Amino acid sequence: MRVTFTVNGREQAADDVWEGESLLYVLRERLGLPGSKNACEQGECGSCTVRLDGVPVCSCLVAAGQAEGRDVVTVEGLAGDDGTLSTVQQAFVDAGAVQCGFCTPGLLVAADELLERNPEPSDGDIREALSGNLCRCTGYEKILDAVRLAAARTGEAV
Amino acid sequence: MSTHQTRTEPAAAVAPGRTPTSLTQGTGGLTKGGIGESTLRPDGILKVTGEFAYSSDLWHEDMLWGYTLRSTVAHATIASIDTSEALATSGVYAVLTYDDLPTEVKHYGLEIRDTPVLAHGKVRHHGEPVALVAADHPETARRAAAKIRVEYEDLPVVTDEASATGPGAVLVHEGRDDHHSGHVPHPNIVHRQPIVRGDAAAAAARADVVVTGDYVFGMQDQAFLGPESGLAVPAEDGGVDLYVATQWLHSDLRQIAPVLGLPEKKVRMTLSGVGGAFGGREDLSMQIHGCLLALRTGKPVKIVYNRFESFFGHVHRHPATLHYEHGATRDGKLTHVRCRIVLDGGAYASASPAVVGNAASLSIGPYVVEDVDIEAIALYTNNPPCGAMRGFGAVQACFAYEAQMDRVAAELGMDPVEFRQINAMEQGTVMPTGQVVDSPAPVAELLRRVKARPLPPERQWETTEGADVRALPGGLSNTTHGEGVVRGVGYAVGIKNVGFSEGFDDYSTARVRMEVVGGEAVATVHTAMAEVGQGGVTVHAQIARSELGVTQVTIAPADTQVGSAGSTSASRQTYMTGGAVKNTCEAVREKVLDIGRRRFGTYHPAWATAELLLENGRVVTDGGEALADLADVLDGEVVDLELEFRHRPTQAFDLRTGQGNGHVQYSFAAHRAVVEVDTELGLVKVVELACAQDVGKALNPLSVVGQIQGGTTQGLGVAVMEEIVVDPVTAKVRNPSFTDYLIPTILDTPTIPVDVLELADAHAPYGLRGVGEAPTLSATPAVLAAIRQATGLELNRTPVRPEHLTGS
DSSP states (O other): OOEEEEETTEEEEEOSOOTTOBHHHIIIIISSOTTSOOSOSSSSSOTTEEEETTEEEEGGGSBGGGGTTOEEEOGGGSSOTTOOOOHHHHHHHHHTOOSSOSSHHHHHHHHHHHHHHOSSOOHHHHHHHTTTOOOSSSTTHHHHHHHHHHHHHHHHHO | OOBOOOOOOOOOOOOOSBOOOOEEEOOOTTOOOOTTSOOOOTTHHHHHHTOSOBGGGOBOTTOEEEEEEEOSSSSEEEEEEEOHHHHTSTTEEEEEOGGGOOSSOOEEOSSSOOEESSOOSEEOSTTOEEEEEEESSHHHHHHHHHTOEEEEEEOOOOOSHHHHHSTTOOOSSSSOOSTTTTTOSSTTEEEEEEEEESOHHHHHHHOSEEEEEEEEEOBOOOOOSSOSEEEEEEOTTSOEEEEEOOSBHHHHHHHHHHHHTOOGGGEEEEEOBOOOOTTTTSSOSSHHHHHHHHHHHSSOEEEEOOHHHHHHHSOEEOOEEEEEEEEEOTTSOEEEEEEEEEEEOTTSOTTHHHHHHHHHHTTTOSBOOSEEEEEEEEEOOSSOOEEOOTTTTHHHHHHHHHHHHHHHHHHHTOOHHHHHHHHBOOTTOBOTTSOBOOSOOOHHHHHHHHHHSOOOOSOTTEETTEEOGGGSTTGGGOOOSSTTEEEEEEEEEEEEEESOOTTOOOEEEEEEEEEEETTEEEEEEEOOBOOSSSOHHHHHHHHHHHHHOOSOEEEOOOBTTSOOOOOSOTTOHHHHHHHHHHHHHHHHHHHHHHHHHHHHGGGOTHHHHSOEEEETTEEEETTSOEEEEHHHHHTTOOEEEEEEEEOOOOOOOOTTTOOSOOOSEEEEEEEEEEEEEETTTTEEEEEEEEEEEEOSSOSSHHHHHHHHHHHHHHHHHHHHTOOBOBOTTTOOBSOOSTTTSOOOOTTTOOBOOEEEEOOOOTTSGGGOOOOSSHHHHHHHHHHHHHHHHHHOOOOOEESOOHHHHHOO
16 A cells, blocks of 8 residues: 655655554655664554654554554654754763663654653653653663753753 | 784675764864763764664665564474475565575584574474575565474473483483583583682681572563664675674674685674664574575575564573572671572573673672682573673672672671671782782772762652652552652672683774874774674774874774674773774874874984874874874875784683682672662662762763663662563463563663772773673662662562562
8 A cells, every 4th residue: 555644844655555564664664764763663662752743652553554644753853954953862962861872763752742842841750751762771861861951951042 | 912904895795775884073172082081972963863774774675574483382393394385475585494504504602502593303492493584575574484384392391400400301402512511510501610719618617697598580681672683685706795783793703604604704794783782692693594595585685573583582691599608707707608509591502601600700799708619500491592691690699699798797787888898809809719809999988989878868759749659669550659668778789800701812903094184184993893882982982082192083884894803791892992992093103103203203303202192183292392293294194003902811710619810800889779669569669779880990981870870770670670581381481572571661760870980900901990780780689688678578589579579
């Protein structure tokens, strides 16, 4: 089947999609957007988190057909058109929140959504919002630092 | 030390559409970016934009997908395999079994080649690879594999020491002829290492208190997030180009090439982006399988495990049973330790022999004990194979000896930290192996530091709007607002070796090139070091800046076109490949200075007389006088060297007494855990897990703290949640998923304050001490000690589950 949806602001179509394929598979293997990651493909780790009509979802649990006509934002859509990193991306780099980096794309999409909804999150809010995103390298401390940093920088800019 | 100038160029395989890229980073501005600074990762921007190419992201025009059919039973003979229906499936290009292996070499292994590439007549564990499929879509491959008919005839399963070595035990491997087979007491024992020093029996007679304990350590999984994956591309010269996530390219190469029947130079390996490792990528996974399918079909083949398969696709941390006896005098001095550590190595040897050596030699912890009687063994069973995981044998021992230390202190009525400090080793202490600890060992100081830290306030969950359940045991399940919640505090300290031990020739290679590009002197560092997330690429650039005075350093992709960098494991890479980069840079610097002397020596006497350094793009004297710009010195010349670097040699442990200078370096960390336990439901919230660690020299403080926090969290995981559950009757894995194998989330993980000491080891590059593993040791026993203090329960196994705390 053919699936057509908007990805990071651009309409994209994928052909020959088998009905059982996930949105994650279509993004990674058919649309050349491998930024969303495949750590568990069971909806447990959050590494494939994308926003579907603004809502963070595990793209491994969304059938590709469910995305038909909808709006998807992936990690590849966070930076500016000129390549300028978004505030949360830059904060992850600066705070040392990236080690192997496999969890990073999903965490960025989740953190970006958190800060949009709650520009001054408490530590408890950050932990709750990111509790669906597993990281095995960092022990999460630098990820907390990064989200705090992104919130502070966003606050300064306003 | 030797120089390799001969280099092979890769044959003309068509490069994949998405491949690993060089990382170039300048520091800009006034930042020097050398060692000791928290420079940022050169791959950081690629990783936050989603552009970094992990091994599962690789793509090639016309590529096929490989899939592995695995055994559904733990121990059985294979009566028959029928692949006809699978082969007839539309979209399937190849189905391979043992009979299709191209050469006489059909096994591989890190140390003992006992692991079949594909099962031959028998399977020895649940999930063993039996057949391979290549198809045009991953789902086609999976469905075709499901059509392969394998007829199993069950064999009795060996699951523990009793069934492995008791009368009439079934042998997991018949006819062993490996180099351990001659000294082990039973063919189902992979390796045995006793250590005997002093006279434990006589010392026991002097003890005022003797404490014995039996402990159980569950099977932990590395649970790296990037699944096993890679892309094999057949080349026109009959060889293969393999892009893969691994911890040691050259070790893989040594195991892969003979099975393919290819010379090593025709198996060109390039490291792809690695999504964590923690020991789980020391053994091969899809490497040979992908190459076999690519060579058979003549097409590029990509294999990506899903999480379910990943749990079967790599070895785990050895589960262990440990028996300990500690004695002490009334004044708090340890008299002796007797212990026996039984590690379950599972069906294949993997790293078991080295894990045994570590468990035995580090079994009494960082304490002074002159009279010891130690034995460690690893079993062959039909359980999942176990091998390397962060901490490597030292983790299991630390869990048990630290529990013992608390119990002895309690028997003596002493403070557990003070008791540890009385017995703490220091520089000059003799290990049970007879090895003298010849660099700082600040064990008592690390304990003092974690203890001196202010405790987190009580009842932190209380807010003006009621309880914040996110900070309570049970979390958002909203199971308590503080009722039945009890706090406990626990301490632990551990000792880990750094580098490969027991006489292994553990070297690393670095190639460094210095030249002028765009009017600026720049350096390129090329090693085969596996960057698995630890930040080796960051420190390599820092080292090159410090040694060569350049700003811009390019880290070339790691591949087998340069000499071995050894393994990214054993906390060794900054020491070893960092040491190799330093070593090669020093040689490059000498060449550059020779060029400078030749060109400019006649203009200034300092070229001949002063100590010369390369700093900020210039040649300067140690007095700070600038002699020339590096760009002018080099002009058109290129300096390019590849050198090996070795740590000081170690010795094998004597097979009867365990004596020998077996280790390169020791590292130490201490933890204090603060927990809150819902005693009614048996739920644990770790409130804080503070760590103090000596790192010798922090080359990149930000990365060092990140390593310590990450290692600490893995130790927390195996304290309260992480365990692969293997059915004791069938030896089948019950929980191969992140639904049932839990790793800590950000809500499970507490604040982890880190206190870094830098006491230089004079034997090591820059005085540094390997960092990665030590924090994984003491985190677990510290959490257990805190839970014991909160509950008053004995708790002799880890991980602790709710039923262990509620008694039901």
